[in-house]
Amino acid sequence: MLMEFSEVEPDEACVCGGCSARRRARHLAVRSGHGASAQARGARRAAVLLAAVGSVLGGGGVASIASAAPRTDSSPLAADSPQGEVAGLFGEPVEARRSLAPQAATSRAEILRRAQGWVDQKVPYSMTKYWSDGYRQDCSGFVSMAWGLGSSQTTWTLPDFADRISKDDLQPGDALIYNNAKDPQGGSHTVLFGGWVDAAHTKYTALEQTRPGTTERSTPYAYWSNSGKYVPYRYKGLSQPMPAPDGDAFPGADRFGPGKVNDYVTRLGKLLVERGGGRFYREGPSPDWGEADRKATEAFQLAQGWRGAEADGYPGKDTWDFLVHHKGKDIPPAAGVPSPPPPPPQSAPPFPGADKFGPGKVNDYVTQLGRQLVQKGFGSFYQEGPSADWGEADRRNVEAFQRAQGWSGSEADGYPGPHTWRLLFS
Template identity: 45%
Template sequence: MRPAGADRPAAVRLRTGGPAVSRRTPGPDPETPQGGQGPLHGGPVAGPAGTAGLRTMARADIMNRAKRWVNAKVPYSMSRYWADGYRQDCSGYVSMAWHLPGNEWTGSLAEFGTRIERKDLKPGDILLFHNPDDPSQGSHVTIFGGWADGTHTKYVAYEQAKPHTRRQTTPMAYWNNSSQYQAYRYKALKGVDTAGGQLGGDEGNGFPGAGVFGPGEDNAYVALLGRLLAGYGFDIGGTAGPGSRWGEAHRQATQAFQRAQGWAGAEADGVPGPDTWSLLVNGTGRKAVPAPPAGTAHGAAPPAGTGPAAQPVPTGPRKAAPPAGVPARPGTAPPATAAARKAAPPATAAARKAAPPATTAPRKAAPPAVAATAPAFPGHGHFRPGSSGGHVDTLRRQLVKRGFGRHYSPRPGPRWGDADRRSVEAFQRAQGWRGAGADGYPGPETWRRLFS
């Protein structure tokens, strides 16, 4: 007689015992069968790779990797492997997002994390349920992307499930077996130092994920966003300060900052993304245009709604206006006051005839920020694994033109691949960006600078 469980795959026979768990009930969650532990790209099962030498990663790194499969709509499979070598099931997806050295399963992922309370969940953490009594029944894992409501009863889940990778609002912790899910944080995480709510790691610049910004969010990232926006002239809270709870003022100020960069439409939706965050923390964004003070030659204070936070900066660089009494440009005198004009005698005809014509210094035109022929940013969706078309070709030609084409030797492939990502990353790093700002995927600011 064959022992109980002998018909199961080797991966699900690794562990037994533990409390009985309720069977799955009908619901919107799909079945998520999974493979076992193994190396990248499949091959003979070599056992767990272990936790020694794990890559140090920021939350932004984890979430950016998680979004790649969402954007690519990676099909679900417990036996197939994506181009990056990770198995296309729920545990392979988390192994990929955490950039583990091999493919893990729900029975081993906990070894790579530290158990935390659900209330402490942050983007990049996971919610894991492993059914040791019958791993093929209900075992599943999701990546926490941020709270979806103020009561913390829903969250944004990134998960690999049939038919393909998805991102959606999910009950805490899942539709079925919710009480069995445990929260874990990657062991080699950098990016957040909870002491004093300060941000650390990745030079403090790692994008924490869009999930930490929105209605009901109250955290250190929201407070930091307010301080950064205020430093650019987009004040949120006045003398009271911006606070750590997200509000409509945060969205409006963020949107004003985005429009000041020359963005519009979906790129100026008022929610920080990696490009917005990179400009803010690196000090490379454009500031608000200061409103004229009350009592100036143009009248009283500007009407409500036209202050610094509501005025976008033009795409071309603008020189600051000179202070009162200083010539506007070399070779010109300051304008005469009304009293001076009244007191000065009119010039006689002879004086006007004898006086040499006034000379003015040549005026230099400010260089445009973007070349006249620069195409508009087509959107993130055109640059993902397997993409092809005119936008990819345009990007490649410009990278080569700017001297960032060495990864295309001898020539690029027909579709977007690692050579494209590494070329874009090299350009981004040349701008002084790091972490999420140099992920190898073009955004609006990368595009603008590339074609400048």
């Protein structure tokens, strides 16, 4: 009797000999590398055939073999990102135990910087091509690149480099991984976690490699499809773990300002309430940055005798240090030192035209734009003060302001239009 069998993935929960053999075959095939893919596939098929025959003849744990099911994702935003196999830089073969070797330390900032580089370049998606940095241009190659692994791994081997964490532990630079046993290469996917978009933790910024190229977008947790099957992981090689919200280390100025939603904003508000700033909050401090946070911070800074840029209402290292170590003076009661009056409303200056901004542009409007971005709390990309020469720092600061309004795609391209200009100067 002629018997034909289709290749399927072993049930992870089954402990029978057949499934164990198939799991070993899959494991070796995934680790075997780019150059041996045909041989690996042959080994997998042979293992499946032997396991199935043993099951049919010996009455083992597998009663029947079914064809691999196609993907059933119905969302128009479902990932379309099949992945290649484990490979070294530029597709060079790697040893099977490569994923068990110690990895070079990196920081969250470095992970996000590398990932943003692909986002900015819109690296085209490919499961066979390798980008100029040597990494494969698919989803697992993208995370491998961001983590600095020195090889392109797969969604099945990336967990070897990471620790499993919970949703509540997710921080920028961590990864969400979904492995589909029925379609290991075409149905699995991974994305980088870029931070929560809302206080309820229902949406986050995902940086990912999918067709047609690298993208960054607000994404429902855990993903558009197969949401309950994504698992959070943290790279083991982190050299500078992000400080906990209840720690003493200053988390960075980029944690505070319009559009920011995180636990550091909550802790700032609680510290300010302890120092006499409760009157600025109609409701208790929350993760959403608001005008109450800015006014309470400003009042605390003024109480220390600081003025000008030192009392702009946005916490820096000194403000944070004074608050967490209970240094300096408390915020005086309203009867003693009234809160500074708000500045009179100003109408936005006329938009000078989109042709005044972009690469090669040098004019006073670029300076005016940069100064207003700094005043609004969106100047973190300037290494020097704003100037008349348009640069990448201007574009990234404008993009940050646009994203804070909830915009994405072409609406957050980093180039000011009339609407951006009006909101920025309002």
